[in-house]
Amino acid sequence: xxxxxxxxxxxxxxxxxxxxxxxxxxxxxxxxxxxxxxxxxxxxxxxxxxxxxxxxxxxxxxxxxxxxxxxxxxxxxxxxxxxxxxxxxxxxxxxxxxxxxxxxxxxxxxxxxxxxxxxxxxxxxxxxxxxxxxxxxxxxxxxxxxxxxxxxxxxxxxxxxxxxxxxxxxxxxxxxxxxxxxxxxxxxxxxxxxxxxxxxxxxxxxxxxxxxxxxxxxxxxxxxxxxxxx
Numbered sequence: 001x002x003x004x005x006x007x008x009x010x011x012x013x014x015x016x017x018x019x020x021x022x023x024x025x026x027x028x029x030x031x032x033x034x035x036x037x038x039x040x041x042x043x044x045x046x047x048x049x050x051x052x053x054x055x056x057x058x059x060x061x062x063x064x065x066x067x068x069x070x071x072x073x074x075x076x077x078x079x080x081x082x083x084x085x086x087x088x089x090x091x092x093x094x095x096x097x098x099x100x101x102x103x104x105x106x107x108x109x110x111x112x113x114x115x116x117x118x119x120x121x122x123x124x125x126x127x128x129x130x131x132x133x134x135x136x137x138x139x140x141x142x143x144x145x146x147x148x149x150x151x152x153x154x155x156x157x158x159x160x161x162x163x164x165x166x167x168x169x170x171x172x173x174x175x176x177x178x179x180x181x182x183x184x185x186x187x188x189x190x191x192x193x194x195x196x197x198x199x200x201x202x203x204x205x206x207x208x209x210x211x212x213x214x215x216x217x218x219x220x221x222x223x224x225x226x227x228x229x230x
Contacts, residue, residue: 020183028176030142031169040158040165042144043137048164049154056135056149057118063089064107064115066129067178068206071105074117077127083215084108088202090222098195100223103182104204130171134164139172181205194224 056062066074071086078085085108092102107129108116117123122132131138136149146152185207200216202209213220 017183021180024176024180024183027141028173028180031139031172031176034139034142034169034172036162036165036169039144039168040162043164043168044156044158044161046137046144046146047153047156048136048149049151049156051151051154052121053150054118054121056132057122058112058114060113062109062113062115064129064131065089066105066107066131067174068105068204070127070129073127074107074124077124083211087216088200088211088219090219094192094194095189095198095201096192098192098198099189099201099210100194100198101189101201101203103202105202130167130174133167134171137164137168139168144168178205196220196224 066086071082074080074085075082086105087108088102089104089106090102092100094100110116117128122128136147136152138145138147182203182205185205186203187208196213199213200211200219202211
């Protein structure tokens with residue numbers, strides 16, 4: 001299970017940024033105008049019932065992106081710190097000063113690659129991110145997209161389809177708002193080679209966050225395995 005939007009890197013020039021923001025703003029307007037009843041009808045045709053198999057919560061390919069507000073909600077529920085709840089994704093680029101830049105946050109995983117909050121069910125069910133609440137569905141340019149899931153094709157009550165449609169619209173609006181805020185705050189950088197001397201810079205809707213590698217145990221070794229013993 002994954003999520004996330006296109007990064008702002010190629011849009012950092014003034015004209016490109018303005019064009020990108022215009023596109024995102026237009027999509028935000030479309031998201032806010034989305035017809036929940038029509039969307040519920042599409043979901044009902046697909047049919048879905050969670051079988052509680054847990055496959056969307058386990059495995060190396062799992063990556064649950066969470067917005068800053070969602071991370072704080074989980075922190076308040078569990079009593080954990082920010083970096084105990086979430087970590088920077090491994091997908092990113094290096095600048096010429098040796099800093100690693102990445103976008104947004106994902107929920108922490110166990111050494112086996114599973115979501116740390118999954119153990120015979122979700123331990124943060126009432127506080128889980130919108131990505132989890134809407135799986136296996138998401139919206140892309142206003143269109144319903146369906147991920148693989150063994151619960152698809154199952155009989156579904158109309159009220160559940162309507163509830164899910166409401167959550168999908170809420171997620172879509174939130175994604176657009178977060179993307180706009182991220183692009184507004186993001187500043188591009190000159191690319192450079194990987195290095196163990198810099199830091200991790202996370203860009204999200206609230207700005208840029210600098211994290212020293214000692215706060216992210218093991219992450220630098222995963223990013224620079226060849227230079228681990230130098």
